Amino acid sequence: MDVFKILEAKENSKLFLLGNEAAVRGALESGVSVVSTYPGTPSSEIGNVFSKIAKAAHVYFEFSANEKVAVEVSAAAAASGLRSFAFMKHVGLNVAADSFMSIAYLGVNAGMVILTADDPSMYSSQNEQDNRIYARLANVPLIEPSSPQEVKEFMKYAFDISEQFHLPVLFRTTTRVSHMRGVVETGELVPPKERGFFKKEPNKYVPVPQNSRRMHKELIEKMNKLALLVNESPLNKVFDFGDEIGVIASGGAFNYVMDVVKEYNLPVKILKLGFSHPFPEKLVLDFLSKVQKVVIVEEVEPVMEKEVLAIVGKYGLNNKIYGKLSGTMPRIYEYTPDIVKNSLFKVLDKEIEAKEVLKPESAIPSRPPVLCPGCPHRATYYAVKDAIKELGLKDVIFPSDIGCYTLGIQKPYETADFLLSMGASIGTACGFAHATNQKVVAFIGDSTFFHAGLSALANAVHNKAKAVIVIMDNRTTAMTGRQPSLSEPVNGIGEEAPELSISDIAKAFGVKFVETVDPYNLHKTKEVFKRALRYDGLAVVITKHPCALITDAEKRKRNFWITFRINQDKCTRCMVCITDFACPSFFVAEDGSVHIDPLICDGCGVCTQVCPYNAIEVRK
Amino acid sequence: MSVYKIHLTGVGGQGTIKTSTIIGEAAIKRGLNVVMSEVHGMAxxxxxxxxDLKIGDAHSPLIENGDADLVIGFEPAETLRSLPKVSEKTFVITNSARIVPFTVGLGLSEYPPVEQIISELEAKVKHLFVINAEELANKAGNIMSLNMVLLGAATAIPRFPIGKDEIIQSIKENLPPKTIEVNLKAFELGFKEVSG
Structure with a gap:
């Protein structure tokens, strides 16, 4: 779909939108003026769409250096009277948390929505933390949509509530909502305010202790008012299919409940909570008076379950509450229709018919995600391993970071030994350097370096960590879909922008060994790594080559694409290309001969430097 | 109407998501509700x-085991991997041209002969259509139109809830104008494979 449809579609059009695309339309129908983010799946497509349409929509949009900066940009806009929208993946809110907590105290002057895209079952994340808990920690309102249509509608509601109560609103989606496509009926676009004005009120905006104490009290008062309103909110609804048992559900989990209840005609009363913090006590109390047994269906933590149990305890009710804590629902991972069905059947005392599931018997090959053909990271990893081998080094530790290069964990590279979070490769490299006698080689991408690597590098210099820091500058934020990084001469809306030199930064920090090399030149790269590994101190090696997806797009545009083949007369089937280089375009035929699939070959030619027999040549 | 459930499976780059979107937008043209799940990111x-696509009165976009009305497999081993979605009612369309992953070359996994995969599918699937979509796509003029061959075949399946005209209209709106001719040719070739 042409993303401009999201902006251009007239009122009452029906679009087939991703939850993430619906978030964009919802923000535009709310008159949003300032939008900021750091890319992270499952939230990335929101930024990808804004990046294309922001100019036409007269919205200020930026890919910020990290999520903390993103919420700060939006908070300042909201303080200046402009509606603002910051969004990120769930772990991004950890990075933003310091400022996020304060924004709750300070409050906002115009609507501000912070979207957190949680990732139950960890499709593309290091954990499945449930950010509904952040709404409780910061004490801000929480909205949980279940479908793209609701993402759009609830967004408008979130902006209104935010503005009315002068509080930032946390908007929680999950992967199944962010990446679900559904029918979205459009509403009217509201033109953004172009410029705001910041009225100086230091007592309101500077949380020094004497102000913070008052601010916390004000925050509680605002939330107390919302705790009444939430009982009447149209986002919280009862769906009545009977009264044998009750279900309280939110977000994507609600969808499974609805489908199961309808498909099996279950006598269930459902309370759907779209506005779930402050928790609607009166509404739930009323619900509990109608059904004795209540199942709580929520992903991932037993957040609402504990709220309901607290109400049961507070009022001395005799309702039976089923959920994660009772062992009725699975404790972790995302739910499925079958999980919900089996749990509801159990509570309803209905027999679960055993399903006969067909299972494949033939072996099925595994298809783990791989570094693309032509990926410069493959070349970097190959050269590092070669250098280590030539120097005869043992037990080298490879702290890794968040990006495509984390795939270095796989065979044959095995260049990811320790990973915490964005930027942590450099911080942990410092720790390993001080704690062991092993050589340390840390890998970090350009975008991740600007996100959270800068202060760690400063730390490495100042605290004299002896390590090799490899900054893999592929000129983009590759894994999330190639959003511009701060090291590129272009910004989030495609305009020219100052290109930050990683090499100059490292030198300015006082790193004495700084080398930049094109990893496509394997020999030169290996030699640089050998010198870095011998260097007694902190060495920074920048391996600089554009992401293969960027160069592929250029080649496609120019209609110039060469591929390589293996000269079978020269090939000795030594298998180095397969076992050590492992480019996905190589395959072994049934007769044992090695070939390159021309449909997959990217034409980078790096493999020609790997083959000891010069058997790889340009396909004519 | 009851909910019609379509499961599509393939390898990154084959156009599974695009094909699903075309079906979804065509369903909207017919005035039907539709929900769809996609895989993005590292995977x-x-x-x-x-x-997964559900057309009709559905809220969640996920299809459970044995619950698909139609499975469209863009690659034979992937069709086999999706076998748990299949039951007696399910129609299955599979491409017979394979994509061998690099794990096989590394000796980390194995790829059985296509004949073995097809015969297992034949033994277990009641309504099976095996199509060499790669060959037909090449015949239409471009290997990249492989997904349209399979979409054409799907459109010809009995009980497929969307009309051919609506699908063709959706193809025209979703694919680059200069590729439409080849893609529609591929679509027709696939359609004929099933309709005879």
């Missing part, structure tokens, strides 16, 4: 890409 590159 894409060379990995398995599956989508």
């Amino acid at each position: 894409q590159r060379g990995g398995v890409v599956t989508t």
Whole structure:
């Protein structure tokens, strides 16, 4: 779909939108003026769409250096009277948390929505933390949509509530909502305010202790008012299919409940909570008076379950509450229709018919995600391993970071030994350097370096960590879909922008060994790594080559694409290309001969430097 | 109407998501509700890409085991991997041209002969259509139109809830104008494979 449809579609059009695309339309129908983010799946497509349409929509949009900066940009806009929208993946809110907590105290002057895209079952994340808990920690309102249509509608509601109560609103989606496509009926676009004005009120905006104490009290008062309103909110609804048992559900989990209840005609009363913090006590109390047994269906933590149990305890009710804590629902991972069905059947005392599931018997090959053909990271990893081998080094530790290069964990590279979070490769490299006698080689991408690597590098210099820091500058934020990084001469809306030199930064920090090399030149790269590994101190090696997806797009545009083949007369089937280089375009035929699939070959030619027999040549 | 459930499976780059979107937008043209799940992010590159589409009164976009009305397999081993979605009612369309992952070359996994996969599918699937979509796409003029061959075949399946005209209209709106001719040719070739 042409993303401009999201902006251009007239009122009452029906679009087939991703939850993430619906978030964009919802923000535009709310008159949003300032939008900021750091890319992270499952939230990335929101930024990808804004990046294309922001100019036409007269919205200020930026890919910020990290999520903390993103919420700060939006908070300042909201303080200046402009509606603002910051969004990120769930772990991004950890990075933003310091400022996020304060924004709750300070409050906002115009609507501000912070979207957190949680990732139950960890499709593309290091954990499945449930950010509904952040709404409780910061004490801000929480909205949980279940479908793209609701993402759009609830967004408008979130902006209104935010503005009315002068509080930032946390908007929680999950992967199944962010990446679900559904029918979205459009509403009217509201033109953004172009410029705001910041009225100086230091007592309101500077949380020094004497102000913070008052601010916390004000925050509680605002939330107390919302705790009444939430009982009447149209986002919280009862769906009545009977009264044998009750279900309280939110977000994507609600969808499974609805489908199961309808498909099996279950006598269930459902309370759907779209506005779930402050928790609607009166509404739930009323619900509990109608059904004795209540199942709580929520992903991932037993957040609402504990709220309901607290109400049961507070009022001395005799309702039976089923959920994660009772062992009725699975404790972790995302739910499925079958999980919900089996749990509801159990509570309803209905027999679960055993399903006969067909299972494949033939072996099925595994298809783990791989570094693309032509990926410069493959070349970097190959050269590092070669250098280590030539120097005869043992037990080298490879702290890794968040990006495509984390795939270095796989065979044959095995260049990811320790990973915490964005930027942590450099911080942990410092720790390993001080704690062991092993050589340390840390890998970090350009975008991740600007996100959270800068202060760690400063730390490495100042605290004299002896390590090799490899900054893999592929000129983009590759894994999330190639959003511009701060090291590129272009910004989030495609305009020219100052290109930050990683090499100059490292030198300015006082790193004495700084080398930049094109990893496509394997020999030169290996030699640089050998010198870095011998260097007694902190060495920074920048391996600089554009992401293969960027160069592929250029080649496609120019209609110039060469591929390589293996000269079978020269090939000795030594298998180095397969076992050590492992480019996905190589395959072994049934007769044992090695070939390159021309449909997959990217034409980078790096493999020609790997083959000891010069058997790889340009396909004519 | 009851909910019609389509499961699509393939390898990153084959156009499974695009095909699903075309079906979804065509369903909207027919005035039907539709929900769809997609896989994005780290799992894409060379990995398995599956989508679930539910057309009708459905809220969740996920299809449970044995519950698919139609499975469209873009690659034979992937069709086999999706076998748990299949039951007696399910129609299955599979491409017979394979994509061998690099794990096989590394000796980390194995790829059985296509004949073995097809015969297992034949033994277990009641309504099976095996199509060499790669060959037909090449015949239409471009290997990249492989997904349209399979979409054409799907459109000809009995009980497929969307009309041919609506699908063709949706193809025209979703694919680059200069590729439409080849893609529609591929679509027709696939359609004929099933309709005879």
